[in-house]
Amino acid sequence: MRQRLIQSIHSAALKAGRRTSIRPCNLRLSSFAYVIALALIGHATTIHAQQSDRPNLIYIMVDDLGYGDLGCFGQQTIKTPNIDHLAAEGMKLTSHYSGNTVCRPSRLSLWTGMHAGHTAIDSNAPYVLKESDVTVAELLQQAGYTTVGIGKWALGNTENSGHPNRQGFDFWMGYLDQGEAHNYYPAKLWRNDQKVPLPGNVISDAPLARGRVSSKRTTYSHDVMTEEMLDFVRGQGDKPFLMHIHWTIPHANNEGGRVNKDGMEVPDYGIYADRDWPNPEKGFAAMITRMDGDVGRLMALLKEKQIDDNTLVVFTSDNGPHSEGNHKHETFDSNGPLRGYKRDLYEGGIRMPTIARWPGKIAAGSTSDQLLAHYDWLPTACELAGIDPPAGVDGISFAATLLGQSQRPHEYLFWSYGDKKAARIGNWKAVIPGKNKPLELYDLANDIGETKNIADQHPDVVQKMKQAIAAALE
Numbered sequence: 001m002r003q004r005l006i007q008s009i010h011s012a013a014l015k016a017g018r019r020t021s022i023r024p025c026n027l028r029l030s031s032f033a034y035v036i037a038l039a040l041i042g043h044a045t046t047i048h049a050q051q052s053d054r055p056n057l058i059y060i061m062v063d064d065l066g067y068g069d070l071g072c073f074g075q076q077t078i079k080t081p082n083i084d085h086l087a088a089e090g091m092k093l094t095s096h097y098s099g100n101t102v103c104r105p106s107r108l109s110l111w112t113g114m115h116a117g118h119t120a121i122d123s124n125a126p127y128v129l130k131e132s133d134v135t136v137a138e139l140l141q142q143a144g145y146t147t148v149g150i151g152k153w154a155l156g157n158t159e160n161s162g163h164p165n166r167q168g169f170d171f172w173m174g175y176l177d178q179g180e181a182h183n184y185y186p187a188k189l190w191r192n193d194q195k196v197p198l199p200g201n202v203i204s205d206a207p208l209a210r211g212r213v214s215s216k217r218t219t220y221s222h223d224v225m226t227e228e229m230l231d232f233v234r235g236q237g238d239k240p241f242l243m244h245i246h247w248t249i250p251h252a253n254n255e256g257g258r259v260n261k262d263g264m265e266v267p268d269y270g271i272y273a274d275r276d277w278p279n280p281e282k283g284f285a286a287m288i289t290r291m292d293g294d295v296g297r298l299m300a301l302l303k304e305k306q307i308d309d310n311t312l313v314v315f316t317s318d319n320g321p322h323s324e325g326n327h328k329h330e331t332f333d334s335n336g337p338l339r340g341y342k343r344d345l346y347e348g349g350i351r352m353p354t355i356a357r358w359p360g361k362i363a364a365g366s367t368s369d370q371l372l373a374h375y376d377w378l379p380t381a382c383e384l385a386g387i388d389p390p391a392g393v394d395g396i397s398f399a400a401t402l403l404g405q406s407q408r409p410h411e412y413l414f415w416s417y418g419d420k421k422a423a424r425i426g427n428w429k430a431v432i433p434g435k436n437k438p439l440e441l442y443d444l445a446n447d448i449g450e451t452k453n454i455a456d457q458h459p460d461v462v463q464k465m466k467q468a469i470a471a472a473l474e
Contacts, residue, residue, distance in 0.1 A: 066321030068336025082296030090357030113378030114392035138168025151246030187267035252325025261324020430465035
């Protein structure tokens, strides 16, 4: 409790200035104690007249899930009944894009509301969030929300300014290091600045394992993080909350693929155990169905707590599907009708299976093809919380789209992954697939699979796309 009270003072100080020198103390608290503390802070804090007027915001971003990996987006083999039900009760966003085609810059874009032309990195290069960076969590924390994060962080640790507690999160449970997040049976997770040992897991000393493969596997990290997430919801008080859930499923343990020839780590294969598939494919399918079940548990708990109607839930993925850990994305047609996959800037690498649900606000069973991206989340969350986003963000609030109203469109969407660049304006999509490669042009209205490069037929459009790319890089 003492640590949480210190952090509540920290939150109050943020209202008066950008940062405070107070740091979370090294006090070990149980998950339950954190939940109770968060609830008490929620009851005690009053920012704005009516907290109940503002919705709870839950943002679920899974890892390397393809556009075609969900039943509601066309998947025929892997079962995702709970996420399909989420779509039936909400809105499918069929032209919703990631901020990047790999993990770390995609998260950076999400947190800061910036496209890849304005983020500090456009690849998986190391980056630590700075004190000068402004995150969606920090903005909503200052606005009176309890802010909670679960899963993979990848933008800082306990020794620097990038730790989630120093970037707006009252509570974080999961991985801090992106590489360690490859391992579903790690020796530890992090609860704020405290290590949480995972019983029975032993790290392999095999050279190819790089400290990211376990020789003994007992405690599954996804399940531990999920229980902490559910505990928070059970103990939450009247104060509105922002909860980011960054599950690592179905990312591969890349090193596990090299050491064990199977990087799709899961406790059991569930309904796929008897399928005549290679084990990595059984594991991939079982991971997704396991995660789907946890979405169902969360939604049931929201209803049990009677906060369902005042909670917006967004479900998405950080980038396109992978072919790693001895799994192949072609096995289950993970990119659906799209070309490309993770690390590509073709549609399969960046167009995400995205769903939004908010009973009574979002029309059930609806679909929108409005052009949106992860970097739109920050201004959207700000609008729903009743505050203004920072000046200069690239994102545009899509609250209007969710509510069935007219939406201010993007002038363009933009992506950069090293030497690869891409932009979309309306139905036109431009891709520069590498250094010194000519710009390719596709009409997505008639060629969603990007099979016909028609750049030579539309020099005026090519020039317009080049101008957009140049503007994005300014």
